[in-house]
Amino acid sequence: MRTIQKRQSRIGGLIVPAITVSFLAYFAIHAHSGKYGIEAKAELTRDLAVKSARLDELEDRRERLERRVQLLHDGTLERDMIDERARRALNVTTPEEIVILR
Template sequence: MRTIQKRRSFVGRLIVPAITATFLSYFAIHAQSGQYGIRAKATLAHRLAERNAELAELTQKREQLERRVQLLHDGTLERDMIDEQARRALNVVNEDEIVILR
């Protein structure tokens, strides 16, 4: 019985590591610059900070509006509040008042 022995070439030994390195580099590139990668995380954190600031501003405006509505609600009408609303809506002032336009 005769056996044929084949000598393994150097290139044959590099095929599996080359394919593995290619796959690893592909995933590494996407982990850094992909849609949900490291760079995108910084962008998303910046947008989150902007939205939180906007939320705080809108919450403050809402609280101010709720306080103004509360003055006109529950039968406890503030005379100054009604007077201010009517003057603003009708564009009317008294003769002894000074108007400052912004």
């Protein structure tokens, strides 16, 4: 009985490591620059900072508007607020007033 022995080539031993390295490279590239990668995280952090600042501005504006509405909405109306609203709605001034146009 004869056995046929095959000589192992060097290329055959490199196939599995080459496939493994290519898969690892694929996942490493996507971990760095993919949709949920490191670069995307940095961009999301910048967007979060910008939008947080915008939210703070809007909250301040809302508080100011709520205070003005509260002055008009309470049972006790402020005379200055009523006067200001009436003059603005009717577009009326007195001769001793100074008008600043915006």
